[in-house]
Amino acid sequence: MARHDPLLPNAAIVARREYRDRVRSRLFLISTAILMALALGVALSPIGLRYLDRSDVDRILVVADEPRLATGTVATANGIMNIPPPGVDLATWTAPFAIEPALDRATAMRELAAGEADALIDVTRNADGRLVVTYRTLGPPDGVRAQLAGFAALSVAILDWTSSLPPESQLGEFRTPEFSTEAISGPVEGGQAVDAVLVASRAFLGTVFIILMFISILIYGMWVATGVATEKSSRVMELMISAASPRQLLLGKVVGIGAAGLTQYLAISVPAVAVLAFQEPIARAVLGDAGAGLPIGGLTIGLLAAYGLFFLLGFVLFALIYAATGSFVSRPDDLQTLSLPLSLVAMAGYLSAIVILLGANGTLAAIASFLPPLSPFAMLARLMVGTVQPWELVLSVAILVATIAVVALATVRIYATGVLLYGQRPGLRRFLAAARRAG
């Protein structure tokens, strides 16, 4: 076609109609309200959980035959079990264990049985002078806590042993060793190793992001396909195609529906993110001092921007494919047949991302993060767990953008042919034939 049709203003006019058409529909309003409530509920759930679990500061009682052993055990257990994580503000940090001496063994056992205490460290001495330390819990013991208690027992024994040495023995002052961890490989961000707890938290956030992205691409992609198919089946396309170029119509459709999707998306996520951002003050208001300590961390502006970028690019890529599909069916009902293979493609991206979030970091993960249409999912997942070099990010985005350009050209041709073909049964062969003819 020789006619030169600038994209604007017609693409904008089409986009505005598409946007209004969606946003004003009752279905849109209702689904947005429901999803908004759901997202708020999910965002508030950590605080809710902690509210239910707010006595989660473990109370550990210590009972010993000798008072000196009791005070010694309390001190060492405190030193070993209540170590603040690095970088935490000590003024707001609450120790996870409250370790206190019990009045006597009978009272302690009663308190433990009643669930008022979570554990009891019982220290006695054998006839041969050996210390016997028992870690008592109501139910089965927590492995990590038992291990910590074991270390505390060992320390008590060492202290007990050194105190039994003759006073004249030439023994220097006991010095606690310096202890730090160092990983030779692992998640990095800006050249700095990322803390494992942070990685776990990010893997969780990443899962949420990937699920949101997957669902939105499927839903809003289907909006595009249905929109095109409906225009075709109602034959209004006949008027549209003479009033505007396929490029204008397609761009307007993708942008308009994308904007409607984004509106719903923001309406859902802004309150939820606000709750997450202010969870500290909210938690304090609900829980008091026990509310301190972020349950979810590691979300940076950079990661949010990356999410926005990959969401946008991923949506555009899938929306174009969905538009081409929509232009090829005669009735919107036929889309059901074609939507399954399409959602399988998105599903592949989703699964690759989840596998990466679970720790896969091999060649396949790397390939997936460069290969559209998997890359929006996979690269975002790799970014979330911090294993991406800057050049990899640039390359992945470049490949994705180039793919979108190629797909857009093909979609325009397929669309221009497809929207005027009636009475077709959807079929891969036909689709490919038209695509080849378009190419």
Next chain:
Amino acid sequence: MTLEIDRITKRFGQTVALDALSFSAPRGRIFGFLGANGAGKTTTMRICLGILDADGGEARWDGTRTTDLPRRAWGYLPEERGLYPRMTVIDQLVYFASLYGEPADRARTAAHRWLERFRIPDYAHRRAEELSKGNQQKVQFIAAVLHDPEVLLMDEPFTGLDPVNLGLLRDAFLELRDAGRTIVFSTHQMEAAEALCESLAIVDHGRLVAGGTLAELKRTSRARTIRLGVEGEILPTWLGTLDGVAAVRPAAGVTELELRAGIEPRDVLAAALARGALVTRFEVAEPSLEAIFIERVGRPPDADDVVAEDGLERAGLAAEGAA
């Protein structure tokens, strides 16, 4: 200043939809584009609009390729009718006009004027799905003319309209022509064409079989129309046995006959008198457009012996898919 269709060829796979089709529609006139279903009318219009690409030849308006002209030079009423079902009439009219670059307020005023004209002013704020088919068709017509295009391509504009709406639409055609617009409309209804168009083209299987002004076509036609009245016989059945009588239309007191080349009116009269019929009326009229169509194409325009145009496209795509 004309719309020239210059040797346009279009194939859908193995099927030839247009075969070096040429004709020209003069500016400021109503031009009839006649043919049976599947003759290639819709394909020709789509090629003019740039919706389809021709395999050969080109369409020109005033010497310029039609696809080089801005879209707003054209108004198109597609044969397949459709509107946005849940949008109000006025909203979609303004929307379509805005795609052609028409400012919203001007489009709105013009739309209300047209709705008034077509006697449906109360439907402006109704959803399109609430309108009857005929009224939807009128709204679509308005959508095609709202941006005041120079050339109007109307694909079967009169199909499915009742006589009142038919009259309204014909008046609108004449008014647009008087305002200097060029109207090309396709139809297989010969009465509508005969009543409206000054010149026309008859196509069959993608080929031009006749073209020119209506007067010229009638003058050069060898087809004859005879009106014959016979006392006591409402439909003289023996007429059908005469060679060269193409169509017989009985009317009150008079029977209209279309004669093919090879039989002269006086042969019919002689045959009637030979049978001893009491002839009360015998008139040789100029041939109707329908007679000319039958003469040139060999069958009436509503004979359903050709593949629908959709079918052609479908066949074309399937053929390519199999290749």
